[in-house]
Amino acid sequence: MAWPVSAQDADAYVPASGDAAIDRHLADINEYASRYPAAFADEMGRYYAVPRAYVEAMQQQPDWTAGDIFMACALAQIVGQPCRAVVREWSRDHEGGWKAVAGRLQAEPGSAQYRRLRSALEATYRRWDRPAPVAEK
Template sequence: MTRNHGLHALALALGLGLASAAIPAQTVGYNVRTGDVWVDTRLGEIDDYGRHHREPFLDEMSGYYGAPRPLLVDLLDDRGWAPADVYYACAIAHALGIPCVDVVHEYDRHPGQGWGAVAKRLGIKPGSAAFHALKRGQVDTYGRWGQTIVVDRPVHVDWSRSNGGRGPGSRDNAGSQGKGHGNAGAGNHGNAGKNNGNKGRGNQKKGNSGNGGGKGHGKP
Protein backbone atom coordinates (compact mmCIF):
# COMPACT_ATOMS: atom_id res chain seq x y z
CA MET A 1 0.00 0.00 0.00
CA THR A 2 2.80 2.39 0.93
CA ARG A 3 4.71 1.46 -2.21
CA ASN A 4 1.69 2.16 -4.42
CA HIS A 5 1.18 5.51 -2.70
CA GLY A 6 4.81 6.40 -3.35
CA LEU A 7 4.58 5.47 -7.02
CA HIS A 8 1.40 7.52 -7.39
CA ALA A 9 3.08 10.55 -5.83
CA LEU A 10 6.08 10.15 -8.15
CA ALA A 11 3.87 9.90 -11.22
CA LEU A 12 1.94 13.00 -10.12
CA ALA A 13 5.15 14.94 -9.64
CA LEU A 14 6.44 13.94 -13.06
CA GLY A 15 3.13 14.87 -14.63
CA LEU A 16 3.20 18.30 -13.06
CA GLY A 17 6.77 18.78 -14.19
CA LEU A 18 5.93 17.89 -17.78
CA ALA A 19 2.89 20.17 -17.73
CA SER A 20 5.01 23.06 -16.44
CA ALA A 21 7.61 22.46 -19.11
CA ALA A 22 4.93 22.58 -21.78
CA ILE A 23 3.80 26.07 -20.71
CA PRO A 24 5.79 28.75 -22.60
CA ALA A 25 7.59 31.41 -20.58
CA GLN A 26 5.60 34.61 -20.25
CA THR A 27 7.21 37.90 -21.19
CA VAL A 28 6.79 40.50 -18.48
CA GLY A 29 5.77 43.82 -20.01
CA TYR A 30 6.33 47.31 -18.73
CA ASN A 31 5.38 48.07 -15.15
CA VAL A 32 3.36 51.27 -15.13
CA ARG A 33 1.75 51.79 -11.71
CA THR A 34 1.87 55.57 -11.76
CA GLY A 35 -0.85 55.83 -9.12
CA ASP A 36 -3.42 57.20 -11.59
CA VAL A 37 -5.69 54.95 -13.68
CA TRP A 38 -6.16 57.56 -16.44
CA VAL A 39 -2.41 57.99 -16.84
CA ASP A 40 -1.85 54.23 -16.79
CA THR A 41 -4.42 53.79 -19.56
CA ARG A 42 -2.78 56.49 -21.67
CA LEU A 43 0.61 54.87 -21.21
CA GLY A 44 -0.84 51.58 -22.43
CA GLU A 45 -2.04 53.31 -25.59
CA ILE A 46 1.24 55.19 -26.00
CA ASP A 47 2.99 51.84 -25.82
CA ASP A 48 0.83 50.61 -28.69
CA TYR A 49 1.58 53.78 -30.65
CA GLY A 50 5.32 53.34 -30.22
CA ARG A 51 5.13 49.78 -31.49
CA HIS A 52 2.97 50.59 -34.52
CA HIS A 53 4.50 53.98 -35.42
CA ARG A 54 8.14 53.88 -34.40
CA GLU A 55 9.49 56.89 -36.32
CA PRO A 56 6.78 59.39 -35.27
CA PHE A 57 7.24 58.11 -31.70
CA LEU A 58 10.99 58.75 -31.84
CA ASP A 59 10.33 62.17 -33.37
CA GLU A 60 8.00 63.04 -30.50
CA MET A 61 10.50 61.95 -27.85
CA SER A 62 13.42 63.79 -29.40
CA GLY A 63 11.62 66.80 -30.85
CA TYR A 64 9.27 67.71 -27.98
CA TYR A 65 10.78 66.00 -24.94
CA GLY A 66 14.40 66.69 -25.80
CA ALA A 67 15.69 63.13 -25.45
CA PRO A 68 18.78 62.28 -27.52
CA ARG A 69 17.84 59.91 -30.32
CA PRO A 70 20.79 57.54 -29.61
CA LEU A 71 19.50 57.14 -26.04
CA LEU A 72 16.02 56.33 -27.30
CA VAL A 73 17.30 53.71 -29.75
CA ASP A 74 19.51 52.20 -27.05
CA LEU A 75 16.59 51.88 -24.63
CA LEU A 76 14.21 50.39 -27.20
CA ASP A 77 16.54 48.13 -29.17
CA ASP A 78 19.46 47.22 -26.92
CA ARG A 79 17.87 47.29 -23.49
CA GLY A 80 14.40 46.12 -24.46
CA TRP A 81 12.46 48.97 -22.87
CA ALA A 82 8.82 49.28 -23.83
CA PRO A 83 7.81 52.52 -25.61
CA ALA A 84 5.62 53.43 -22.61
CA ASP A 85 8.63 53.24 -20.29
CA VAL A 86 10.69 55.39 -22.63
CA TYR A 87 7.88 57.93 -22.91
CA TYR A 88 7.28 58.26 -19.19
CA ALA A 89 10.97 58.52 -18.34
CA CYS A 90 11.36 61.36 -20.83
CA ALA A 91 8.09 62.98 -19.74
CA ILE A 92 9.21 63.02 -16.10
CA ALA A 93 12.57 64.44 -17.12
CA HIS A 94 10.88 67.14 -19.20
CA ALA A 95 8.59 68.12 -16.32
CA LEU A 96 11.57 68.41 -13.95
CA GLY A 97 13.88 70.07 -16.45
CA ILE A 98 16.55 67.37 -16.21
CA PRO A 99 18.09 65.04 -18.83
CA CYS A 100 16.10 61.91 -19.62
CA VAL A 101 19.15 59.74 -18.87
CA ASP A 102 19.00 60.89 -15.23
CA VAL A 103 15.51 59.44 -14.87
CA VAL A 104 16.68 56.26 -16.59
CA HIS A 105 19.47 55.90 -14.02
CA GLU A 106 16.98 56.46 -11.19
CA TYR A 107 14.74 53.75 -12.61
CA ASP A 108 17.71 51.38 -12.87
CA ARG A 109 18.55 51.86 -9.19
CA HIS A 110 15.20 50.36 -8.16
CA PRO A 111 13.97 48.16 -11.02
CA GLY A 112 10.49 46.70 -10.82
CA GLN A 113 8.99 49.26 -8.42
CA GLY A 114 6.91 51.03 -11.05
CA TRP A 115 6.97 54.59 -12.30
CA GLY A 116 4.90 55.92 -9.43
CA ALA A 117 7.72 55.12 -7.00
CA VAL A 118 10.31 56.63 -9.35
CA ALA A 119 8.31 59.83 -9.75
CA LYS A 120 7.83 60.17 -5.97
CA ARG A 121 11.55 59.84 -5.32
CA LEU A 122 12.11 62.61 -7.84
CA GLY A 123 9.51 64.83 -6.16
CA ILE A 124 6.42 64.20 -8.31
CA LYS A 125 3.48 62.87 -6.30
CA PRO A 126 0.01 61.93 -7.56
CA GLY A 127 -2.25 64.97 -7.44
CA SER A 128 0.63 67.46 -7.38
CA ALA A 129 1.04 70.29 -9.89
CA ALA A 130 3.91 68.44 -11.55
CA PHE A 131 1.78 65.32 -11.90
CA HIS A 132 -1.00 67.35 -13.56
CA ALA A 133 1.64 68.75 -15.89
CA LEU A 134 2.47 65.18 -16.91
CA LYS A 135 -1.21 64.61 -17.71
CA ARG A 136 -1.37 67.75 -19.83
CA GLY A 137 1.76 66.55 -21.59
CA GLN A 138 -0.04 63.38 -22.58
CA VAL A 139 -2.92 65.45 -23.98
CA ASP A 140 -0.46 67.53 -26.02
CA THR A 141 1.28 64.42 -27.33
CA TYR A 142 -2.03 62.89 -28.44
CA GLY A 143 -2.85 66.17 -30.16
CA ARG A 144 0.36 66.08 -32.16
CA TRP A 145 -0.53 62.53 -33.14
CA GLY A 146 -3.91 63.66 -34.43
CA GLN A 147 -6.16 62.69 -31.48
CA THR A 148 -8.03 65.05 -29.16
CA ILE A 149 -8.42 63.91 -25.54
CA VAL A 150 -9.30 65.62 -22.26
CA VAL A 151 -7.60 65.06 -18.91
CA ASP A 152 -9.42 62.50 -16.71
CA ARG A 153 -12.15 61.85 -19.27
CA PRO A 154 -12.45 58.21 -20.37
CA VAL A 155 -11.36 57.59 -23.93
CA HIS A 156 -10.03 54.72 -25.98
CA VAL A 157 -7.68 55.21 -28.93
CA ASP A 158 -6.71 52.26 -31.09
CA TRP A 159 -3.39 53.26 -32.62
CA SER A 160 -3.22 50.06 -34.66
CA ARG A 161 -6.04 51.50 -36.79
CA SER A 162 -4.47 54.94 -37.04
CA ASN A 163 -1.98 56.31 -39.57
CA GLY A 164 0.15 57.60 -36.71
CA GLY A 165 -0.92 61.23 -36.78
CA ARG A 166 0.87 64.07 -38.50
CA GLY A 167 4.04 63.88 -36.45
CA PRO A 168 6.15 66.79 -35.17
CA GLY A 169 6.50 69.73 -37.52
CA SER A 170 4.49 68.26 -40.36
CA ARG A 171 1.59 70.66 -39.82
CA ASP A 172 3.94 73.63 -40.33
CA ASN A 173 5.44 72.00 -43.39
CA ALA A 174 1.99 71.41 -44.85
CA GLY A 175 1.17 75.07 -44.29
CA SER A 176 4.37 76.19 -46.01
CA GLN A 177 3.67 73.95 -48.94
CA GLY A 178 0.18 75.36 -49.23
CA LYS A 179 1.53 78.92 -49.26
CA GLY A 180 4.04 77.96 -51.89
CA HIS A 181 1.34 76.59 -54.15
CA GLY A 182 -0.74 79.69 -53.62
CA ASN A 183 2.08 82.07 -54.60
CA ALA A 184 2.98 80.02 -57.61
CA GLY A 185 -0.64 79.91 -58.72
CA ALA A 186 -1.12 83.64 -58.30
CA GLY A 187 2.02 84.41 -60.27
CA ASN A 188 1.18 82.14 -63.15
CA HIS A 189 -2.39 83.31 -63.50
CA GLY A 190 -1.33 86.95 -63.19
CA ASN A 191 1.35 86.69 -65.84
CA ALA A 192 -0.94 84.72 -68.11
CA GLY A 193 -3.64 87.35 -67.73
CA LYS A 194 -1.24 90.18 -68.58
CA ASN A 195 0.09 88.34 -71.60
CA ASN A 196 -3.42 87.70 -72.86
CA GLY A 197 -4.24 91.35 -72.38
CA ASN A 198 -1.13 92.48 -74.28
CA LYS A 199 -1.97 90.17 -77.12
CA GLY A 200 -5.49 91.53 -77.32
CA ARG A 201 -4.36 95.16 -77.34
CA GLY A 202 -1.81 94.38 -80.03
CA ASN A 203 -4.42 92.91 -82.35
CA GLN A 204 -6.69 95.87 -81.93
CA LYS A 205 -3.84 98.31 -82.60
CA LYS A 206 -2.98 96.63 -85.87
CA GLY A 207 -6.59 97.06 -86.88
CA ASN A 208 -7.14 93.92 -88.90
CA SER A 209 -10.76 94.95 -89.49
CA GLY A 210 -10.23 98.69 -89.03
CA ASN A 211 -7.07 100.52 -90.08
CA GLY A 212 -5.82 97.92 -92.49
CA GLY A 213 -9.20 97.37 -94.12
CA GLY A 214 -9.97 101.08 -94.24
CA LYS A 215 -6.83 101.96 -96.06
CA GLY A 216 -7.50 99.39 -98.73
CA HIS A 217 -10.98 100.52 -99.49
CA GLY A 218 -10.04 104.22 -99.39
CA LYS A 219 -7.50 104.19 -102.21
CA PRO A 220 -8.76 105.49 -105.66
Protein backbone atom coordinates in the same frame (compact mmCIF):
# COMPACT_ATOMS: atom_id res chain seq x y z
CA MET B 1 6.24 46.97 -12.13
CA ALA B 2 6.22 47.52 -15.87
CA TRP B 3 6.78 44.66 -18.28
CA PRO B 4 7.58 44.58 -21.98
CA VAL B 5 4.45 44.53 -24.07
CA SER B 6 3.38 43.10 -27.38
CA ALA B 7 0.08 43.51 -29.19
CA GLN B 8 -1.10 40.19 -27.71
CA ASP B 9 -0.43 41.09 -24.08
CA ALA B 10 -1.02 44.85 -24.02
CA ASP B 11 -3.32 44.40 -21.06
CA ALA B 12 -0.45 42.85 -19.05
CA TYR B 13 1.56 46.09 -19.04
CA VAL B 14 1.15 47.82 -15.69
CA PRO B 15 3.27 50.96 -15.30
CA ALA B 16 1.89 51.61 -11.79
CA SER B 17 2.11 55.39 -12.09
CA GLY B 18 -0.45 55.97 -9.36
CA ASP B 19 -2.78 57.58 -11.92
CA ALA B 20 -5.13 55.37 -13.93
CA ALA B 21 -5.35 57.81 -16.86
CA ILE B 22 -1.56 58.02 -17.13
CA ASP B 23 -1.35 54.22 -16.98
CA ARG B 24 -3.84 53.94 -19.87
CA HIS B 25 -1.87 56.48 -21.92
CA LEU B 26 1.43 54.68 -21.32
CA ALA B 27 -0.05 51.34 -22.36
CA ASP B 28 -1.50 52.98 -25.49
CA ILE B 29 1.86 54.59 -26.27
CA ASN B 30 3.29 51.06 -26.39
CA GLU B 31 0.77 50.20 -29.09
CA TYR B 32 1.40 53.41 -31.03
CA ALA B 33 5.19 53.04 -30.92
CA SER B 34 5.02 49.40 -32.01
CA ARG B 35 3.32 50.59 -35.22
CA TYR B 36 5.12 53.93 -35.61
CA PRO B 37 8.54 53.64 -33.93
CA ALA B 38 10.07 56.49 -35.97
CA ALA B 39 7.20 58.86 -35.15
CA PHE B 40 7.56 57.99 -31.48
CA ALA B 41 11.32 58.65 -31.58
CA ASP B 42 10.67 61.94 -33.40
CA GLU B 43 8.17 63.01 -30.73
CA MET B 44 10.60 62.28 -27.94
CA GLY B 45 13.41 64.12 -29.70
CA ARG B 46 11.41 67.13 -30.78
CA TYR B 47 9.27 67.76 -27.69
CA TYR B 48 11.10 66.06 -24.83
CA ALA B 49 14.69 67.04 -25.68
CA VAL B 50 15.94 63.47 -25.94
CA PRO B 51 18.37 62.61 -28.73
CA ARG B 52 16.63 60.43 -31.29
CA ALA B 53 19.53 57.95 -31.23
CA TYR B 54 19.06 57.53 -27.46
CA VAL B 55 15.34 56.84 -27.90
CA GLU B 56 16.04 54.36 -30.70
CA ALA B 57 18.62 52.59 -28.53
CA MET B 58 16.14 52.43 -25.63
CA GLN B 59 13.49 50.99 -27.98
CA GLN B 60 15.89 48.08 -28.60
CA GLN B 61 16.27 47.30 -24.88
CA PRO B 62 14.13 44.30 -23.88
CA ASP B 63 13.36 45.71 -20.42
CA TRP B 64 12.08 49.05 -21.73
CA THR B 65 8.72 49.77 -23.33
CA ALA B 66 7.81 52.91 -25.24
CA GLY B 67 5.48 53.84 -22.38
CA ASP B 68 8.38 53.62 -19.94
CA ILE B 69 10.62 55.64 -22.25
CA PHE B 70 7.94 58.30 -22.52
CA MET B 71 7.39 58.35 -18.75
CA ALA B 72 11.10 58.59 -17.99
CA CYS B 73 11.75 61.40 -20.45
CA ALA B 74 8.56 63.39 -19.83
CA LEU B 75 9.02 63.11 -16.07
CA ALA B 76 12.65 64.16 -16.44
CA GLN B 77 11.65 67.27 -18.36
CA ILE B 78 9.04 68.15 -15.73
CA VAL B 79 11.44 67.79 -12.78
CA GLY B 80 14.31 69.49 -14.61
CA GLN B 81 16.62 66.50 -14.99
CA PRO B 82 18.06 64.79 -18.06
CA CYS B 83 16.16 61.75 -19.28
CA ARG B 84 19.22 59.58 -18.61
CA ALA B 85 19.04 60.46 -14.90
CA VAL B 86 15.45 59.23 -14.66
CA VAL B 87 16.30 56.16 -16.74
CA ARG B 88 19.06 55.39 -14.23
CA GLU B 89 16.66 55.93 -11.31
CA TRP B 90 14.10 53.54 -12.84
CA SER B 91 16.81 50.99 -13.65
CA ARG B 92 18.20 51.22 -10.11
CA ASP B 93 14.87 50.52 -8.41
CA HIS B 94 11.38 50.35 -9.85
CA GLU B 95 9.84 48.00 -7.33
CA GLY B 96 6.94 50.39 -6.67
CA GLY B 97 6.43 51.26 -10.35
CA TRP B 98 6.50 54.77 -11.73
CA LYS B 99 4.64 56.08 -8.69
CA ALA B 100 7.61 55.26 -6.46
CA VAL B 101 10.16 56.62 -8.93
CA ALA B 102 8.17 59.85 -9.32
CA GLY B 103 7.94 60.16 -5.55
CA ARG B 104 11.70 59.92 -5.21
CA LEU B 105 11.92 62.74 -7.77
CA GLN B 106 9.51 64.90 -5.71
CA ALA B 107 6.73 64.51 -8.30
CA GLU B 108 4.09 62.43 -6.53
CA PRO B 109 0.75 61.58 -8.13
CA GLY B 110 -1.68 64.45 -7.58
CA SER B 111 1.12 67.02 -7.52
CA ALA B 112 1.53 69.96 -9.88
CA GLN B 113 4.22 67.94 -11.68
CA TYR B 114 1.78 65.10 -12.35
CA ARG B 115 -0.76 67.56 -13.69
CA ARG B 116 1.96 68.83 -16.04
CA LEU B 117 2.65 65.22 -17.05
CA ARG B 118 -1.03 64.75 -17.92
CA SER B 119 -0.89 67.97 -19.98
CA ALA B 120 2.22 66.70 -21.78
CA LEU B 121 0.42 63.46 -22.62
CA GLU B 122 -2.59 65.37 -23.93
CA ALA B 123 -0.33 67.55 -26.11
CA THR B 124 1.42 64.48 -27.50
CA TYR B 125 -1.91 62.90 -28.40
CA ARG B 126 -3.06 66.10 -30.12
CA ARG B 127 0.14 66.12 -32.21
CA TRP B 128 -0.42 62.47 -33.10
CA ASP B 129 -4.09 63.20 -33.83
CA ARG B 130 -4.81 60.14 -31.70
CA PRO B 131 -7.80 59.86 -29.38
CA ALA B 132 -6.97 59.50 -25.71
CA PRO B 133 -7.46 55.99 -24.36
CA VAL B 134 -10.57 55.58 -22.25
CA ALA B 135 -11.23 53.37 -19.27
CA GLU B 136 -12.87 50.05 -20.04
CA LYS B 137 -16.31 49.60 -18.55
